Amino acid sequence: MTDYKTTLNLPKTAFPMKANLAQREPQMLKRWYELDLKAQLDAQGEGRKKFILHDGPPYANGEIHIGHALNKILKDIIIKSKSLSGYYVPYIPGWDCHGLPIEHQVEKKKGKAGQKIDYAQFRQACREYAGKQVKKQMEGFKRLGIIGDWDHPYLTMDFKFEADTVRSLGKIIKNGHLDKGYKPVHWCIDCHSALAEAEVEYEDRTSPAIDVRFYVSDVNDLLKRITTQNGKEGKGKVSLVIWTTTPWTLPANQAVCLNPDVDYALVQTKGVGEHGQELLILAEPMLAGIMARYECEDYEIVSQCKGRDLEGLMLKHPFYEKEVPVVLGDHVTLDTGTGAVHTAPGHGQEDYVVANRYDLEVYNPVGGNGVFLEETELFAGVHVFKANDAVLEVLKSKSTLVHLESINHSYPHCWRHKSPIIFRATPQWFISMTKKDLQKTAMSEIEKVQWIPDWGKNRISAMVSNRPDWCISRQRTWGVPITLFVHKESGELHPRTDELFEKVAKAIEEGGIDAWFDASAEDFINEDATEYEKVSDTVDVWLDSGVSHYAVIEQREELSFPADLYLEGSDQHRGWFQSSLLTSCAINQKAPYKAVLTHGFTMDEKGEKMSKSQKNAVAPQKVMNKSGADILRLWVASTDYTKEQRLSDEILKGVSDIYRRIRNTCKYLLSNLSDFDPAVDLIDKEKMLPLDRWAVAAAYRVQNEVVEAYDNYHFNHLYQKIHNFCSVEMSGFYLDITKDRQYTMQASSLARRSSQTATYHLLNAMTRWLAPILCFTADEIWQLIPGKTSDTVFTGEWYQGLSDLDENSEMNHEFWLNVIEVRDAFKKEMEKVRVSAEGVGSSLDVEADIYCNGQYFQSLEKLDDEFRFLLITSYARIHDKANKSSAAAEYSLSNDNKVWVHVHKANSEKCVRCWHHREDVGQSEAHPEICSRCESNVAGEGESRLYV
RNA sequence: GCCUUGAUAGCAUAAUGGUAAAGCACACGAUCGAUAAUCGUGCGAGGUCUGGUUCAAGUCCAGAUCAAGGUACCA
Incomplete structure (x- = not known):
């Protein structure tokens, strides 16, 4: 028995199935840097x-x-x-x-x-x-x-x-x-410094929670603002009650804030605690809860109003001889407290915001060491956390403390010292959102950007x-310094600020930020240094x-x-x-x-x-x-990155499977080009077999989708498209079918070169599709494509050698769609026969008779004997449905069409070379074991193919 | 707590308001001339939940649940 295997053009390639990316990738990187890929891309970029x-x-x-x-x-x-x-x-x-x-x-x-x-x-x-x-x-x-x-x-x-x-x-x-202002910042007393948001952590802490009276200064003013009910008149002093967990901030109080839309009630009580008969202003929806807290069951609503009615009403500070106004703010909620918020702009972000709106003083009586400043009445020299008790004493003595209890709540702490921090206003520099309409400009620019x-x-x-x-x-x-000089007394910027900025910038360009920090004011402004101070702040990163x-x-x-x-x-x-x-x-x-x-x-x-x-x-x-960077890159391409992505070993395994599929498809394509030189062997489009032209057209269509997906940044679409193309159109159809032609025909026959030409185009296109994602693998393939024209796959543009089918031609996309449908029907029927018939394994072990209606019949009939190569059977015959045999099974196709398929075991001798069962096996004396087609390929002029 | 966004088979994804799609995985089989491959067949979700709009909803609206991101923790 002759070993015909040697007469076949079996696939051959240096491209390994095992990617070994982890080892190979660093070598490829080295090559890119040796080639100076960056410079190549720059050179290409000209123009x-x-x-x-x-x-x-x-x-x-x-x-x-x-x-x-x-x-x-x-x-x-x-x-x-x-x-x-x-x-x-x-x-x-x-x-x-x-x-x-x-x-x-x-x-x-x-x-x-x-x-x-x-x-x-x-x-x-x-x-x-x-x-x-x-x-x-x-x-x-x-x-x-x-x-x-x-x-x-x-x-x-x-x-x-x-x-x-x-x-x-x-x-x-x-x-x-630029604006200068005071702003409350997180301040750690132990650090003696402001803390950034990232340095703050929240932990539970027990604080005193107190309710405090702010007596109304002018009761007549109050009465004008509210609706008296049923002619009732209250008795006793009138106060607005606030609730706070930081008694030590009361010395800095500048206002009491109410929610404009909440109902407030003037409530008559016999007096809370030691206090005699009195009237309290409280948020009405919270009234019952508050009264229960005060253990005061006997009370009556005298009258009501909205928070906004009280705006501007003056109140007496609970222990200082001063008056503070009622202000309004939406941040006032009804979950806790009394519906009235003690406002100390120097000690709270929201208070600060409100203060800006009402032009209140951002007053901070606390030094960096956490101790009240000298001039602080009553509490000078007292540490803030010790001041809570002192404040309570004072409140009690002034009869302004309504209620006291302990509360456990989350409170900011310094992440290093684990100590509670405070809010403290310090001088800061701002970029104003409003002074020069920055906010407006930004908002209108947002409209112009594509998001x-x-x-x-x-x-x-x-x-x-x-x-x-x-x-x-x-x-x-x-950090980069805020390179300002400010007047020691007025706080004004130096008049030559603009010019000085460039002077400082030049120095920093020479010596880095130290050129500012190490310098003295004199170095930049000479004698003005007596009046102007060099700012030591840095800029927000x-x-x-x-x-x-x-x-x-x-x-x-x-x-x-x-x-x-x-x-x-x-x-x-x-x-x-x-x-x-x-x-x-x-x-x-x-x-x-x-x-x-x-x-x-x-x-x-x-x-x-x-x-x-x-x-x-x-x-x-x-x-x-x-696994390699390409696997990670492919994972990135596979996800919908606009939302959250998932990643785990299992998911990576799935990605690796897809990778292997793509890699293997490319490997097979390469392996069929081992004897192909495009300069000599490339076949003109017009001379290519229709099936090969279909393959090129299929790639052409995919390429359009691929480029569109790249343009729209929809990488997961092309991940699917490319993989689908590899496994469905290529592996499962085109490559499976053309395998026979590749292997069995004469190496330089037109039909084989035609298929190699298609393969060549496919590889050229596909490596470029893959290049942005699987950059290592794509370039690895690129090195092995015969006749490549550039060092790497990354230069140049999408492959231009693809073209679509002429829709007016006989074998247009619709024709091939029909072929695929009939082929699918055959595969199903084939599966049945495989199970039921003895000795049927491969589809080459069977013959097929296909019966279809006029339209299908006419288009498929043209393929004649070559139809068997599409089905990968030994015989495939197309018949008009009029002649259909009762053994044929019915299959539905799209457009309400039907096809009848009869598959039965092939009885002829099997050709040992091409494995088709053919009646002409044994006819040749010189080659008794092979079919005449193979004999022609081995010892004759070689077969010719028209279509498949 | 508040604001924003999302939720499709075991998995990662797809679908101008119009029969939920292909792949992977899985099961069985074939092949041993793509072999750390390849081919075939089969299997699978009624869409997080509850309502609503519509002739028609995965797709639009409202609410809930869960998750992520942002912001706040405040008197």
Whole structure:
């Protein structure tokens, strides 16, 4: 028996099924850097339209986590796909390097600035620490396959960036947005410092909860405002009762706040506690509860009014000789207390907001050490937490204490000292939302930006429209200074402020922020230093990154303002999207971006938040080292990233399965091109077999969808499309069918070259579809495509060698749809025969007779004997349904059509070469074991094919 | 607590208000010339829940539950 196997063109390729990505990827990366892929892309970019994706700087602290990976991979998918769409996409990665978390890391090692280590050394240590973090994170990002200008990233601690941050602030000030004010901030007495939001944690604490009388100064004024009921008149003194858990803030009281829409009642009682007969003003809906609390059952409503009726009514302070007004605020609720809120603008955020509206004094009698200032009447020198008792004593003596009890509630604590903190107003710098209509500008710019998904617009609108003035000052060490000189007495800015900003910026450009901190006022303003003071505050880090549109987009030659796209997690509506928008509006009266794309957060398989402590976090490093970056990238592409994504080992396993399918399809395609040289063997489109032209057309249609999905950032659509194309159209149909032609026909026959031509086109197109996502794998395939014209798959554009079918031709898409339907019917029938008939395994063991109506008959009949290759059977005969045999089973097709299929075991001898059962096996004396088709292929001119 | 967003088979996803789709997984089978592959057949959700609008709702509206993000914890 001759071994005909050697006469077959079996698949051959160097492309391994086992991806070994974890080992292979670093080598590929090395190659890209050796080729200087970045430079190649830049060179290609000359003359191209730009697409500016501006990187939001991650904070330079800690290992990269899955959120970083998701964000960078999404950016990279966009960068690579936009480049294939013909854009020049310069990408400059950035890092946010100043601020508190880095200070803390350094404090842990070196101690607090100004104590164990001097400020300049501390800043140097911060700089070094941040530099290390950047390096570490950069390695992680590069490993993910992200292409960008890694040799010239932007760091917010670069001297140039620091100088440009100062310049940005200068522009903002020049445009009139700066305001100075006092604002209550979280203050830790032990730290002797303001705390940022992140440094505050909430714990339960027991506090005294007191109800306090504010006597009405002018009862007649009150009576004018309220509706007297039934001519009743009350007896005794009248007071408005407030409730508070921080008695020590009463010395700073400036007002009592009521809800304008709530009903308040004037209540007659016999007197609460020791007090004699009296009238109390309380929120009516809460009356019963309050009276029960006071253990006062005998009471009567004398009259009522709305909160708004009392606006401006003057009250006597419970222990000071002063009057305070009634003000209104929506923050007053009826869950606790009395419906009347003691308002100390120096000690509370909401009080502060109300105070601004009513022009009340933001009075803070408490020093940084937590002790009442000298001038504080009654309590000078007393520590605030000890002052509670003192206040109670005073209240009692003045008969203004209504009720006292203990309450257990959540209260802010310092995260390091674990001690309770206070709210304390301190001088701060603000960017005003209203002074120069910044809020209005921002709101109208929001309208012009494309928000993806569109609810992002609602989110940021709500936030911008509700936000208070932006407090940009911080009392920190590691940050860009607020480089102002203020008059020691008047507090006015230096008249040459604008000019000085540039002078300072120049110095910082040379020597970094230390050029400010180490300098004295004289260094910049000479003799004016006697009158002007150098501000020592730093700027909120959100301002650093927020001005990257100025410090990066406007400064780098390859970029242009505004950016086409900002892409960050949805938490950045509060953060970077907003700080960028506000600073850009303040500087340019314009949003810094044309579009903003947001992604959600990554959860574990149960949809729970990933956290290091819960151990459900999937580390990107681990995935890269185990499965490869391409698997992680494919996972990113598979999710609907606009909402929360899930990630777990099981999900990664699923992604790996899809990866293997795609990889194997590409491997098979490659393996059929081992003897193909496109320069010589490529077949003209017109000469290609119809089935091959269909395959190219199918790819053409998929490519349109793929490009559209990239354009719309719907990566999960193309994940499905590409996978579907690989398994359904290619593996399950086209490749299965053409296998016979590939293997058995003469190597250089037209029909085989035709199929190889289709394969060549498919690979060229598909590697590019994959390149933005599976960048390593796509490029690995690219290296093995015969006749490739560029070093990597990343340069150039989408493959242009595909084309659709002519819908007017006989074998148009509808024709092939019919073929597929008939083929599906056959497969079902085949399955039945396989089970029932002896010796039927492969579909080549059977013959098929297909009966169909006129329309189908006419179109399928043309295929004649080649129909068997479509069904992969030994014989396939098309008949008109008029002749249908009773053995044929009926199958329904679309459009109410039907087809009848009869499958039966093939009786002829099996050709040992092509495995078809043919009557002509044995006819040849030279080759008795094979069919005549094979004989022709082995020893003759070779068979010819017309269609399949 | 408040605001925003979301919820489709075991899994990750799809569907201009019009018969809920393809894949993975799973089960069984074939093949052993894509073999750490490949092919076939089968199996599966009536849409988180409760109402409403409509000839028609996964899709629009209201409420609830759960989750995520933001914000607040306040007198």
